[in-house]
Amino acid sequence: MTPVPRRREAFTLSDERLERADRIIARYPGKLAAILPILWLVTEEKGWISPEAMEWVAAKLDCSPAKVQAVVTFYTMFDDHPVGKYKLQVCRTLSCELMGARRIVDHLRERLGIELGQTTGDGMFTLQEVECLASCGTAPMMQCNLKFYEHLTPDRVDALLDELESREPEWEDVEPVIWDRPSDDAYRAMFPESGKALRRERTGGAEVEEL
Amino acid sequence: MAAPKILMKRGLENPESSHTLDAYEEAGGYRSVRRALDMDPEKIVEEVKASGLRGRGGAGFPTGTKWSFIPRDSEKPTYLVCNSDESEPGTFKDRWLLEKDPHLVLEGMMICAIAIDCRLMFNYLRGEFSFPIKRFQAAVEEAYANGYLGKGIFGSDYDLDVVTHYGAGAYIAGEETGMLESLEGKKAMPRNKPPFPAIEGLFGCPTVINNTETLAALPWIIENGAAAYRQIGTEKSPGTKLFSASGHLNKPGVYEVDLGYSLLEFIEQECGGVRGGKKLKAVIPGGSSVPIMTPQECVGAKMDYEGLRERGSMVGSGGFMVIGDNVSVPACLLNLAHFYAHESCGQCTPCREGCGWIEQLIDRLLDGRGTQGDLDRILRLADNMAGGKTICALADAMAWPAVSYIKKYPHEFAELCVEPVDMDALEAAVAAHAHVLP
Numbered sequence: 113m114t115p116v117p118r119r120r121e122a123f124t125l126s127d128e129r130l131e132r133a134d135r136i137i138a139r140y141p142g143k144l145a146a147i148l149p150i151l152w153l154v155t156e157e158k159g160w161i162s163p164e165a166m167e168w169v170a171a172k173l174d175c176s177p178a179k180v181q182a183v184v185t186f187y188t189m190f191d192d193h194p195v196g197k198y199k200l201q202v203c204r205t206l207s208c209e210l211m212g213a214r215r216i217v218d219h220l221r222e223r224l225g226i227e228l229g230q231t232t233g234d235g236m237f238t239l240q241e242v243e244c245l246a247s248c249g250t251a252p253m254m255q256c257n258l259k260f261y262e263h264l265t266p267d268r269v270d271a272l273l274d275e276l277e278s279r280e281p282e283w284e285d286v287e288p289v290i291w292d293r294p295s296d297d298a299y300r301a302m303f304p305e306s307g308k309a310l311r312r313e314r315t316g317g318a319e320v321e322e323l
Numbered sequence: 324m325a326a327p328k329i330l331m332k333r334g335l336e337n338p339e340s341s342h343t344l345d346a347y348e349e350a351g352g353y354r355s356v357r358r359a360l361d362m363d364p365e366k367i368v369e370e371v372k373a374s375g376l377r378g379r380g381g382a383g384f385p386t387g388t389k390w391s392f393i394p395r396d397s398e399k400p401t402y403l404v405c406n407s408d409e410s411e412p413g414t415f416k417d418r419w420l421l422e423k424d425p426h427l428v429l430e431g432m433m434i435c436a437i438a439i440d441c442r443l444m445f446n447y448l449r450g451e452f453s454f455p456i457k458r459f460q461a462a463v464e465e466a467y468a469n470g471y472l473g474k475g476i477f478g479s480d481y482d483l484d485v486v487t488h489y490g491a492g493a494y495i496a497g498e499e500t501g502m503l504e505s506l507e508g509k510k511a512m513p514r515n516k517p518p519f520p521a522i523e524g525l526f527g528c529p530t531v532i533n534n535t536e537t538l539a540a541l542p543w544i545i546e547n548g549a550a551a552y553r554q555i556g557t558e559k560s561p562g563t564k565l566f567s568a569s570g571h572l573n574k575p576g577v578y579e580v581d582l583g584y585s586l587l588e589f590i591e592q593e594c595g596g597v598r599g600g601k602k603l604k605a606v607i608p609g610g611s612s613v614p615i616m617t618p619q620e621c622v623g624a625k626m627d628y629e630g631l632r633e634r635g636s637m638v639g640s641g642g643f644m645v646i647g648d649n650v651s652v653p654a655c656l657l658n659l660a661h662f663y664a665h666e667s668c669g670q671c672t673p674c675r676e677g678c679g680w681i682e683q684l685i686d687r688l689l690d691g692r693g694t695q696g697d698l699d700r701i702l703r704l705a706d707n708m709a710g711g712k713t714i715c716a717l718a719d720a721m722a723w724p725a726v727s728y729i730k731k732y733p734h735e736f737a738e739l740c741v742e743p744v745d746m747d748a749l750e751a752a753v754a755a756h757a758h759v760l761p
Contacts, residue, residue: 139486141400141443141526144508148450148491173508186510186668188492189450205412206611206658207569207644243494243662244412244611245451248569248642249576258453286453296599 123164129153133172143173147183151190156283160191188242196231196238198276201255204241207248212302216252217241219266223273236277250290257281260288265298328555329543329563330536331579334423342458344465347426353471355542356433360479362545367438371541373549375561380406380497380534381610381640383628390531392521393439399528403436403444404506407459407535408490408497410449412611412662413642416565417535419577421448421455424539425462429485431538433476434545436483439531443484446535447502450491460487494666498715499532501668512668513715536565536641556582560627564641566608571598571647582627582638589626590645601647605732609639611659612720614727614760615652635727637761652732653739656724657685663721674718677708681725688739695744698736701725702756709759719761726759 125133133153137146150172154165161184163177170177184190191199202208202217217228220239224232231238247253250262261272268291327334333341333350340346347353359367372387393401405428409417420428428446436444448456463485466472476483488506495501496511503525505511524530540562544552553561560582566589569575573595580589586608590596597603606616608626613636616624620634628638646655660682669675681704684697702725709722729736730753737744 142507145506145526147508148489148505151491152450152489175508179509182510183508186493187450187490190491204658205662206607206655207413209658210570210644210646210650242492243665244410244414246409246415246418246449248413248415248644249567251569251575255451260454286457288454300599 120164121162123154123158123162123168125153125157125168129157137173144175144179147173147175147180148187151180151184155190159197160194162192166192194231197236197281198256199238199240201240201242201245203243203245203247203251203253203255205244205248207244208251208253211251212299213252215266215302216254216264216269219269223270237273247288250293258283258286261291262288263291263293265294265302326581327579329579330420330424330427330539330565331577333427334419338423341423342425342462344426344462344469347424351546352426352542353430353477355545356430356437356471357477359434359437359545360477360481362437364438364440367434367545370549371438371544374544374552375549375559376537376540376544376552377560377628378534379536379540379564379641381411381612383638386533386537389521389533390435390439392519393529393531394522395440397529400443401439401441402525402528402530403432403439403441404499404502404525404530404532405432405444405446405535405538406497406499406502406532407446407448407452407455408502409452409535409640410494410497411640411642412659413567413569413607413644414610414640415567415569416577416641418452418455419565419567420535420539421452422458425455425459426466427539427542428459428535429462429466431541432485433471433483434541435531435533435538437481439529441531442482443486445486445488445506445525447496447506448487448489449496450489452489456487456489463487493668494662495668495715495717498717501715502532503530510668512670515714557625557627557629559629560638564626564638566626566641566643568594568643568645570645571601571650572596572645573598580626583630584626586621586624586626589643590621594645597645597647599647601649603645604648604650605646605652605655607636607642607644607646607724609637610642611644611662612716612723613637613639614723615731617731620731632761635760651689652728652735653685653689656728657682657689659724660685660721663717667717667721671713671715671718673708674713674721677704677718678721680704681721688736691739691741693740694742695737695740695749698729698740698744698749699752702729702752706756706759722759723761726753726756729753730757730760 136149166180167177170180247262252264253262368390376386377383474482490496493511496505498513500514501511520530556562563579567577578593603618616636624634664678664682667674667678684701687693705722705725708718
């Protein structure tokens with residue numbers, strides 16, 4: 113697909129966020145130190161950080177746009193391209209994988225009809241795998257925009273997506289949803305073939321199953 | 324034994340409101356910082372030194388000693404940074420403290436600030452911690468509203484401000500100099516040392532960086548004294564430590580443990596044993612970076628700095644992961660290799676290339692296309708990554724699991740190879756590179 117040139121749009125923050133940005137900058141001994149909180153304000157405003165936004169931040173903090181871009185692309189939570197209204201980020205690291213994270217990702221792929229890194233056609237959901245989110249004791253889990261959902265099962269994921277589809281994102285509510293711990297049977301059901309925990313589907317062979 | 328006494332008592336007794344100023348003060352909070360204001364700062368440092376408190380973030384460096392490197396006669400300001408960038412796989416203890424007892428963390432930060440004459444302190448929380456950020460910031464606002472922060476705190480002539488700072492997704496920002504770079508508004512690439520942060524840290528000024536849990540232990544130590552703290556734990560590892568237990572356990576969660584507690588008793592008593600009647604296959608006791616332990620090594624193991632070193636592992640961050648016997652250890656290593664390859668900041672070649680290559684080699688192994696030569700290559704790569712060849716310890720944190728998993732579960736790796744493996748040769752290869760391990 114040939115990339116369609118995007119129309120450049122001048123960027124600025126809303127008055128309320130602009131005021132917050134100035135208050136944030138004043139807290140630090142150096143202006144550039146405010147770059148992460150300012151980029152968060154930009155994300156809040158637009159959902160992602162466009163090249164024009166990077167130029168705006170650079171002018172605001174007296175640095176080069178390249179410096180801003182370097183920071184945007186270094187930190188995984190910032191997006192330099194548009195993402196869905198809801199960003200679903202499933203933790204893939206060890207404790208979550210031990211408890212069935214791969215099943216959750218597969219379920220989301222099936223239900224949304226997209227692969228990792230993609231966004232649904234209606235712009236509602238972006239699906240990603242992320243590294244450890246410090247919720248290992250309540251695994252598997254995912255972060256949906258800023259909110260954690262813990263002790264996931266495929267059923268709970270379905271109910272959550274139904275709910276999200278019917279409303280707008282709520283940025284202020286960040287209190288984690290920690291469901292009750294699923295029963296051992298429920299966990300077992302997340303590993304379709306018994307004893308397949310943390311095995312790659314491709315391996316399959318009998319010698320691996322015997323480990 | 325494992326009993327909440329220093330860090331988790333309030334949060335467990337009063338889970339609904341322990342995060343509020345009222346609840347914190349009712350439980351005796353903010354007495355220690357008032358006492359610290361009346362103490363000679365040097366005396367605070369001495370008390371913390373005497374307590375034997377060691378850094379709870381991973382390295383275990385003596386806290387009071389770290390503070391004593393701060394020059395007293397510097398004309399530059401001194402900064403304190405609380406490291407709440409908890410990102411080590413398996414670790415979720417600081418999140419608990421920040422959500423349940425943010426005032427405890429804040430009081431600990433105040434005490435440290437007074438000891439090192441710091442007037443502006445930062446708490447750097449990972450960007451994903453939206454809720455802990457909210458809780459901590461609410462505590463900060465309560466403290467300002469009551470005159471506990473700002474001009475003349477607690478009616479003294481000591482001015483102290485705090486900034487709640489948050490990242491945006493980078494494991495390496497938890498490395499202390501990576502954190503300073505990040506706080507200065509740059510990519511979180513760790514700095515060469517020396518100069519150490521105590522001399523040239525944040526904005527080139529003397530800086531102390533302490534883990535959240537380390538700072539949270541200070542109010543108790545100042546209130547009860549170093550001698551009382553030393554009554555808990557072991558002689559060389561005094562006090563309590565939070566272990567965040569996860570994986571195949573019946574009761575995963577955060578537990579406050581007297582250092583020196585029996586590891587197997589911890590699994591059986593506190594964590595309710597291995598889940599689903601599985602047998603224990605392996606324990607990673609201190610976060611994904613530390614060497615793995617076999618069930619045999621767990622027998623008689625003590626959960627303290629020396630005890631776990633004796634068994635070839637480490638306390639690390641206290642991220643305690645338990646692996647049941649239906650799991651492939653090479654698959655665990657692949658999971659973690661992907662993590663380190665993803666999180667390497669990329670400035671040192673051995674780490675940037677090594678983590679990625681190790682991931683690819685294990686991937687090939689699990690894909691049924693690996694050879695004994697690949698196992699040798701993993702070991703050689705690990706040897707070329709670890710032991711001070713890079714600016715920070717992320718390369719070591721990949722090398723230790725790689726070498727220890729192959730060393731302790733050689734048959735699982737051998738069985739994945741396409742051709743029969745010469746186990747004697749594999750053992751010799753492991754022995755040749757075992758010096759990599761801590």
